[in-house]
Amino acid sequence: xxxxxxxxxxxxxxxxxxxxxxxxxxxxxxxxxxxxxxxxxxxxxxxxxxxxxxxxxxxxxxxxxxxxxxxxxxxxxxxxxxxxxxxxxxxxxxxxxxxxxxxxxxxxxxxxxxxxxxxxxxxxxxxxxxxxxxxxxxxxxxxxxxxxxxxxxxxxxxxxxxxxxxxxxxxxxxxxxxxxxxxxxxxxxxxxxxxxxxxxxxxxxxxxxxxxxxxxxxxxxxxxxxxxxxxxxxxxxxxxxxxxxxxxxxxxxxxxxxxxxxxxxxxxxxxxxxxxxxxxxxxxxxxxxxxxxxxxxxxxxxxxxxxxxxxxxxxxxxxxxxxxxxxxx
Numbered sequence: 001x002x003x004x005x006x007x008x009x010x011x012x013x014x015x016x017x018x019x020x021x022x023x024x025x026x027x028x029x030x031x032x033x034x035x036x037x038x039x040x041x042x043x044x045x046x047x048x049x050x051x052x053x054x055x056x057x058x059x060x061x062x063x064x065x066x067x068x069x070x071x072x073x074x075x076x077x078x079x080x081x082x083x084x085x086x087x088x089x090x091x092x093x094x095x096x097x098x099x100x101x102x103x104x105x106x107x108x109x110x111x112x113x114x115x116x117x118x119x120x121x122x123x124x125x126x127x128x129x130x131x132x133x134x135x136x137x138x139x140x141x142x143x144x145x146x147x148x149x150x151x152x153x154x155x156x157x158x159x160x161x162x163x164x165x166x167x168x169x170x171x172x173x174x175x176x177x178x179x180x181x182x183x184x185x186x187x188x189x190x191x192x193x194x195x196x197x198x199x200x201x202x203x204x205x206x207x208x209x210x211x212x213x214x215x216x217x218x219x220x221x222x223x224x225x226x227x228x229x230x231x232x233x234x235x236x237x238x239x240x241x242x243x244x245x246x247x248x249x250x251x252x253x254x255x256x257x258x259x260x261x262x263x264x265x266x267x268x269x270x271x272x273x274x275x276x277x278x279x280x281x282x283x284x285x286x287x288x289x290x291x292x293x294x295x296x297x298x299x300x301x302x303x304x305x306x307x308x309x310x311x312x313x314x315x316x317x318x319x320x321x322x323x324x325x326x327x328x329x
Contacts, residue, residue: 001045002133004037006161014044018132019083019157020194034130035081049134051101052077052109053094053125057118059304063152064244066279066289067325068171068208070299071306074150075118077109078125079134084154085189086177088216092252095126106134110141119329120148120170129157129165139168148329155198156190162201170329171208173244174199178220179229187219196232203237208326210242212281215259215267217248223270230274239276240324246281277324293321 006017013026016037023032031038036048060072082095089095113121121142123135128151139149148170155174157165176195177188184192202209211233215221233241245267247259264280271278279287289299291310296318300307310317314327 001040001043001047002049004044004046005133006158007044014039017158018161019129020191021083032083032130033085034079034083034127036079036130046133048079048081048101048131050103050105050109051080052104053080053099053101054078055104055109055112057116058122059306060119060122060150061301061304061306063122063124063150063173064212064246064279064281065150065171065173065208065210066244066287066299066301067210067242067277067323068150069119069148069326069329070289070311071308072119073117074120074122074148075109075113076122076124077104078123078128079131080126081130082127082154083130083156083190084127087187087252088214088219088248088254089252090214090249091125096252106138106141109138110145110147113142114145114147118147120150122150122152124150124152127154127156129153129161132161132165136164136168143168146329153198154190155195155202157194157198159197159201162198166202166205166207169207171210171326172202173210173212174202175212175214176229176233177214179225179232180220183220196236199233200236203241209237210244211237212244212246213267214246214248215264216254217256217259217263219256221263221267223266226267226270227273230271234274239274241275242277242279242324243271243275244279244281245271247283249282289323289325291316291319291321291323294319298323298325 013024016023025039058076060074151172181192249258268278287301288297298310
């Protein structure tokens with residue numbers, strides 16, 4: 001059994017320091033909230049280490065990442081568990097349920113990440129940071145082989161583990177679920193400020209960063225909060241950070257009807273007052289990247305079909321202006 005890091009002895013139990021939850025593992029409660037870290041026969045262990053819920057080669061745009069290796073394929077996998085408990089989780093069967101998993105050794109996963117046209121590995125589907133030790137081992141192999149390592153995360157992780165993950169990763173998409181602290185506490189079981197700090201650290205690191213905001217009617221749809229969030233992102237992460245406004249559908253414990261398309265477009269317009277690249281998500285329409293200097297379409301997207309003829313070495317093929325798109329490793 002693998003040994004977890006970021007764990008300290010506390011009384012008759014062990015305290016996990018990977019994320020702000022700080023779970024105490026004891027004989028009576030041997031698993032952390034994430035369900036992949038805990039005790040085995042009273043000893044700290046990683047029962048979820050390498051237990052993959054799925055292996056799938058996806059378009060990288062599905063993560064979603066629009067400004068990182070556009071048009072590429074990437075092998076995707078993730079653990080069965082999460083360190084948040086969002087009532088609206090769109091993938092709750094994996095994050096909160098008990099899905100079937102299968103053990104994949106790091107060397108096997110790293111090899112698969114460079115086959116069948118895949119450009120690397122994306123740790124996604126649930127919350128990858130709870131897989132810290134497995135990711136550190138696997139990502140190192142993928143990087144050595146010349147592949148990309150992507151994290152699709154809720155950003156709910158302590159600073160020191162995040163800083164280590166930065167050494168072995170290339171791109172992140174972080175969910176910023178609301179601007180409201182109360183929303184995070186009552187609906188997600190976490191705190192907003194940790195996520196904001198993670199976004200700031202990622203922006204400062206130079207790693208590629210994109211942000212996703214799942215828009216839920218009646219929950220996080222206040223234009224005044226959108227404006228505050230957009231200003232904060234522009235100020236702390238940069239106005240060129242891509243933001244994806246995703247459409248919510250009723251899942252898990254939340255029954256509100258799906259987000260109206262009109263609300264998605266209202267939000268895109270509102271965030272675009274402060275951010276340069278704002279994209280609607282989970283909608284069936286083109287979502288293009290347009291050059292901010294000359295107005296030419298740099299990357300055209302329809303579904304998972306990508307036309308990147310307007311892109312040249314990460315810049316606009318028409319005028320040469322930079323776009324912030326990472327076009328090569």
